[in-house]
Amino acid sequence: MSNTTNLVISESLAAARGRLTDALAAAGRPAEDARLLAVSKTKPAGMIREAWLQGQRDFGENYVQEALAKQTELRDLEDIVWHFIGPLQSNKTREVAEHFTWVHSVDREKIARRLNDQRPDGLGPLNICLQVNISAEPSKSGVMLEELPGLAEAVLSMPALRLRGLMAIPAPAREASAQREPFARLRQALGTLRETFPEAPLDTLSMGMSADLEAAVAEGATLVRLGTAIFGERDRTT
Numbered sequence: 001m002s003n004t005t006n007l008v009i010s011e012s013l014a015a016a017r018g019r020l021t022d023a024l025a026a027a028g029r030p031a032e033d034a035r036l037l038a039v040s041k042t043k044p045a046g047m048i049r050e051a052w053l054q055g056q057r058d059f060g061e062n063y064v065q066e067a068l069a070k071q072t073e074l075r076d077l078e079d080i081v082w083h084f085i086g087p088l089q090s091n092k093t094r095e096v097a098e099h100f101t102w103v104h105s106v107d108r109e110k111i112a113r114r115l116n117d118q119r120p121d122g123l124g125p126l127n128i129c130l131q132v133n134i135s136a137e138p139s140k141s142g143v144m145l146e147e148l149p150g151l152a153e154a155v156l157s158m159p160a161l162r163l164r165g166l167m168a169i170p171a172p173a174r175e176a177s178a179q180r181e182p183f184a185r186l187r188q189a190l191g192t193l194r195e196t197f198p199e200a201p202l203d204t205l206s207m208g209m210s211a212d213l214e215a216a217v218a219e220g221a222t223l224v225r226l227g228t229a230i231f232g233e234r235d236r237t238t
């Protein structure tokens with residue numbers, strides 16, 4: 001890892017932290033009310049290590065094989081927290097259940113059931129966010145809002161899963177007000193779930209990426225998923 005790269009990661013991470021701090025302040029929210037998830041898909045393990053050295057602990061990955069290779073390379077970083085945030089196929093659930101602390105992309109009961117059944121006893125419950133198709137885009141991932149209560153109820157009955165909240169990737173929008181609207185709907189959906197299931201540990205709104213962090217924080221995001229803003233542009237489109 002060259003010094004140039006070290007410099008870039010420390011600076012971009014500091015800038016990302018500054019954006020989050022400013023967005024929280026602008027929203028009148030406490031400084032520690034949301035945290036950064038560094039999305040490291042397609043980026044080498046060395047860049048993750050540099051961010052870790054700057055104090056970053058939560059990392060998001062989208063591709064199982066790629067993530068497992070990096071986890072092996074970084075196994076000395078004991079307190080690192082791995083989040084799976086990509087589309088999840090049935091044939092990959094075992095590896096995710098065994099190697100991640102969080103999954104943000106659960107959108108159907110079958111996948112949840114497999115994660116529950118495959119979670120190793122010794123690891124404690126797997127933290128789950130349900131991915132909502134908040135812009136109701138055809139053929140996009142995520143459960144529709146109408147089906148959310150049923151899926152939440154099913155996940156809450158699974159002892160090896162811990163339902164923490166909701167995740168969404170809204171359709172891209174340029175105006176701040178247009179960006180905020182789907183995030184507001186996700187916040188309201190979490191509020192409704194909290195009323196329906198008052199015992200559930202529903203404390204997480206996983207929303208906001210490099211282009212719309214401010215809008216997401218204004219609407220209550222607790223975990224913002226930043227890739228490009230921390231690690232730079234990606235080569236492949238994802």
Ligand SMILES: *Cc1c(COP(=O)(O)O)cnc(C)c1O
Nearest residue numbers: 039085209210225226227228229
């Ligand atoms: C890639 C990705 C991100 C990060 O996107 P950026 O625009 O690079 O910040 C966040 N969430 C998910 C689910 C992703 O796949």
